[in-house]
Amino acid sequence: MVKKIYFQSIFFSFFFIKEAFAAESGGMPQLNPEFWVSQIFWLILTFGVMYLVLSKLILPKISNNLESRKSQILENIEAAEKQREDSDAKLKEYDEIISKSKLEANSIFNQAREKALKDIGAKREVLDKQIDNEIAEAEKEIDALRKNAPDKINKIAIETSSELLQKLIGAEVNNSSISAIVDDLSKRNGDKYYGN
Amino acid sequence: MAANPMSQFDVYRIGPEIKVGAFDISFTNASLFMILSTVSILLIFNLGSKKNSILPNKIQLLAELSYTFVSKMISDTAGSKAKPYFAFIFSLFMFVLFCNMFGMIPYTFTVTSHIIVTFVLAAFIFIGVTVIGFIKHGFGYLKLFVPSGVPAVLLPLIVVIEIISYLSRPISLSVRLFANMMAGHTMMKVFGGFVISLGIVGGWLPLSFSVALTGLEILVAFLQAYVFAILTCIYLNDALNLHH
Numbered sequence: 001m002v003k004k005i006y007f008q009s010i011f012f013s014f015f016f017i018k019e020a021f022a023a024e025s026g027g028m029p030q031l032n033p034e035f036w037v038s039q040i041f042w043l044i045l046t047f048g049v050m051y052l053v054l055s056k057l058i059l060p061k062i063s064n065n066l067e068s069r070k071s072q073i074l075e076n077i078e079a080a081e082k083q084r085e086d087s088d089a090k091l092k093e094y095d096e097i098i099s100k101s102k103l104e105a106n107s108i109f110n111q112a113r114e115k116a117l118k119d120i121g122a123k124r125e126v127l128d129k130q131i132d133n134e135i136a137e138a139e140k141e142i143d144a145l146r147k148n149a150p151d152k153i154n155k156i157a158i159e160t161s162s163e164l165l166q167k168l169i170g171a172e173v174n175n176s177s178i179s180a181i182v183d184d185l186s187k188r189n190g191d192k193y194y195g196n
Numbered sequence: 197m198a199a200n201p202m203s204q205f206d207v208y209r210i211g212p213e214i215k216v217g218a219f220d221i222s223f224t225n226a227s228l229f230m231i232l233s234t235v236s237i238l239l240i241f242n243l244g245s246k247k248n249s250i251l252p253n254k255i256q257l258l259a260e261l262s263y264t265f266v267s268k269m270i271s272d273t274a275g276s277k278a279k280p281y282f283a284f285i286f287s288l289f290m291f292v293l294f295c296n297m298f299g300m301i302p303y304t305f306t307v308t309s310h311i312i313v314t315f316v317l318a319a320f321i322f323i324g325v326t327v328i329g330f331i332k333h334g335f336g337y338l339k340l341f342v343p344s345g346v347p348a349v350l351l352p353l354i355v356v357i358e359i360i361s362y363l364s365r366p367i368s369l370s371v372r373l374f375a376n377m378m379a380g381h382t383m384m385k386v387f388g389g390f391v392i393s394l395g396i397v398g399g400w401l402p403l404s405f406s407v408a409l410t411g412l413e414i415l416v417a418f419l420q421a422y423v424f425a426i427l428t429c430i431y432l433n434d435a436l437n438l439h440h
Contacts, residue, residue, distance in 0.1 A: 029202060043230060046234045054287050068248060
């Protein structure tokens with residue numbers, strides 16, 4: 001229905017145009033040559049002025065703007081690329097420095113450890129020597145003491161026994177006979193007391 | 197009814213009659229709209245090229261997009277040799293486009309709906325292209341009328357057809373633009389007339405049609421400007437790069 005009305009209206013419009021043409025005394029105004037010269041004159045004038053202004057002033061500016069923008073963008077991209085490369089190189093340098101310093105730190109640590117170990121070893125040796133010396137001295141002293149001990153004991157035994165005898169018997173006893181007895185006893189029982 | 201659909205194409209004098217010799221070059225409504233179109237073109241592109249910022253504003257973007265659009269159209273159809281004619285084709289495209297678009301505003305006058313205007317443009321292009329062709333190729337330009345690979349028997353016929361088609365270029369170029377603009381505007385006027393005559397009851401239908409036609413006419417206004425420019429490029433291509 002709507003379609004039909006649409007097409008009808010289009011159809012009627014053509015009728016209308018025909019009527020308009022028939023009614024118009026001069027037909028199409030376009031074919032009336034009255035103002036042709038004027039139109040040509042003004043067309044050439046306006047178009048010519050516009051062409052001159054556009055080609056001499058405006059279009060070179062636009063082209064210049066476009067070119068400069070293009071080159072600037074390219075420059076910026078180049079600069080960005082360069083800076084990226086720079087930062088990459090710096091990053092590499094930084095990594096190298098870090099790995100180098102790590103190695104250095106490691107070596108310093110190792111050296112220090114070795115040195116400390118050496119020091120400790122040296123000190124231990126010295127101390128060992130000292131301790132050995134002291135032990136040896138102490139042993140010597142003990143030996144000396146041990147060697148002297150039977151004599152002293154013998155002496156004490158002789159003196160004690162002589163005094164004992166004097167108090168018991170009340171008579172002087174010959175020291176030499178006592179000492180002979182003590183020597184004899186100590187020789188016999190020495191192993192039992194000193195057990196070396 | 198006030199509106200004869202053809203009365204919108206009437207040219208009338210604005211101001212006094214100006215005569216140079218036998219010629220009447222009075223200022224008319226056609227002249228007014230030619231001046232309006234050129235002034236608005238110059239204004240827009242002057243504003244669009246004034247500042248050169250890296251991030252273009254809207255008007256600069258408009259100017260630069262038009263520039264690249266036309267330059268791409270020329271390089272695509274006529275190659276790099278057509279560079280010197282860029283400014284002319286750009287002006288031509290913009291002039292036709294703005295005249296067409298100004299015609300879309302109600303109560304305005306469409307400069308390009310007059311055969312004399314489009315014919316002067318087309319004739320200028322035709323003569324210019326022919327002169328360029330003869331300058332570039334000398335009499336070798338006549339080879340344009342002799343396509344290669346045509347049997348000798350057909351050659352006389354083909355040459356005649358080629359010559360006729362070449363000579364009809366300005367006519368086809370001018371009539372195409374003029375007829376499109378005139379037909380579209382007449383149609384719109386007719387449907388506008390129907391809106392009035394059918395009144396509030398039946399006027400909605402032609403009104404909706406009129407709205408749709410307005411959109412179509414804006415498309416046609418752009419398309420015809422584009423066709424006019426691209427055909428100029430193609431003719432220029434024939435003159436610059438002789439392919440036959």
